[in-house]
Amino acid sequence: MEIIISKNKQELGKEAAKLGAQLIQKAIQEKGEANIIVATGASQFEMLAHLVNEKVDWHNVTTFHLDEYIGIQDTHPASFRKYLKERFAHIVPLKKFNYVNGEVDPLEECNRLGELIREATIDVAFIGIGENSHIAFNDPPADFETEEPYIVVRLDKDCRLQQLGEGWFPTLDDVPVQAISMSVNQIMKSEAIICSVPDGRKALAVKKTIESPVDPSVPSSILKEHKAIWLFIDNYSAALLS
Template structure:
């Protein structure tokens, strides 16, 4: 699944760079993305020097070098391993609201070509959990309270030792900001995601399952394995 997704993403990157001087991508940071990222790095003939990278969410309250920080996770697995033109990290220290505004401005400087994302156990995309998800959100980047299902997922993914260690707030790109990207690649492995995937594919389009809104995007591809596929 990861290799197939990486191959398709690489084809899209090469196609876009054949017709444009540069492009911009947003990446999710999660164990579910690790196999795809590793395979993407191995893909040949990608001119990373013409790609600017962003990520889609970040915890508030963790030390700058904490391994659970999404910017750190992506730096170790991707950002420091290929020569991007630029990497813009969400830095919530000091005033998170000001950080969100700065990041929104960076994102708004030019169109986003590709988003590589996943789906959470509660159906979230980025950190748009059901209680805070808004399909008509007026903001591009905002501060959110993380719900307990989302925080428990971080423990179950072995990112934190227990629930108390998981931050309660984060900075996230909003759903309209993600959906304005031209091309979405959504990679969702694992049996623990099967219910959320089923709701996203076959349930109503509702913030009760934020990922259901992906069905409204004109060019989104979903990658599943046998365990996450509700129709397998």
Template sequence: MKVHVLEDAQKLGEQAAEHAANIINELLAKQDKVRLVLSTGASQFETLSELVKKNIEWSRIEMFHLDEYIGLPESHPASFRKYLKERFVQLIPLGKVHFVNGEGNITEHLEELTREITKEPVDLALIGIGENGHIAFNDPPADFETKQSYMVVDLDDICKKQQVGEGWFPTVEDVPKQAITMTVHQIMKSRTILSCVPNKVKAKAIREFFENDIDHRFPSTIMKSHPNLTLYLDKQSASQTDPKWLL
């Protein structure tokens, strides 16, 4: 694992996007396409904003989406499909996009997503860490055992409060109770993971990431077992962590 602590969220986004672009372009020099997984949420604003500016042959990129609320229409401000379309997909000529859709026949959709993502390995995944330590919507205690690629999960209260705190919903009661998420198993199959985690509200989660062994009560800790993980923090998100872990 490599750890970078940047001055602020903007500097974090710039460096993480540069790293991601370099990985993508190196892969495109030796293979036909790159399969990319993207996170959403307020913590990813700067990284995605910088990534779309990069000189990449986007038509050779196949993008997968991590998660989506059950029953939430795309028109809702909190929809992750809406988020990704407005901040990424509509700004570049992507080759292929696979959205998670929480409406319609969920069983059939899970089967479709699984078929697509398991056709070939994922080359690069940009994975955030939630205030409760979740990755995607794998809230604690996260399922580290399932071999599914996507599944329906119940959202815990801390996760719901994060969504309200970021301004996506007016109250906790307005947050959907369930979501479709990419599983821990599928995330960990990615060849490279860049985890971008800025902002003060993530400081506790980052401290717990470093202080705990791999534990489903702290879902993000599973990423410490990944052979090619780079963690991007800013001074605020790293503020509660013992500096010895950040060297």
């Protein structure tokens, strides 16, 4: 794991996007196309704002995304499909975007997406880490064993409080309790991972990610086992590191 500490989240987003774009373009040059994963949430705002302005042959890029709430329409302010359309997919001319649809039968949707991503080599995954150390919606204790690419998960209270705290929902009761999530093993199959984690509220999660043993109780700790991961943090999220 290579750790890059930036002054603030604006600088972090710029540096993470720059490296990610270079990796995407390298894959296109070598294979003629690239497959990527993009994440959502407040931690990805700055990175995505810079990524869409990078010089990438986007028409050769197919995209998957990590997760979506079950039962949320794509017009809902908290919808991750809405988020990604507005901040990424409707800005750059992608070859294809494989959205997670939380409005259909969840198991059928997991199977549909699983068949698609099994046929793809993911060249670059852009992800974040939650306040409870989750990656995607794999809350602790995360399933490190399943080989299913997408799974139905139950969101723990800390995860739901984060969504409330970021302003996506008016009350805790409005935050869904279930979601479709890319599994830990599927994320780890990516050729490269760009992990962007700004802000002081993520400081404990960053400390656990780096300093804790690899364990399902700290889902993000498994990232240390990946062969090509860059962890972008800022002075605020790095504040508790030894």
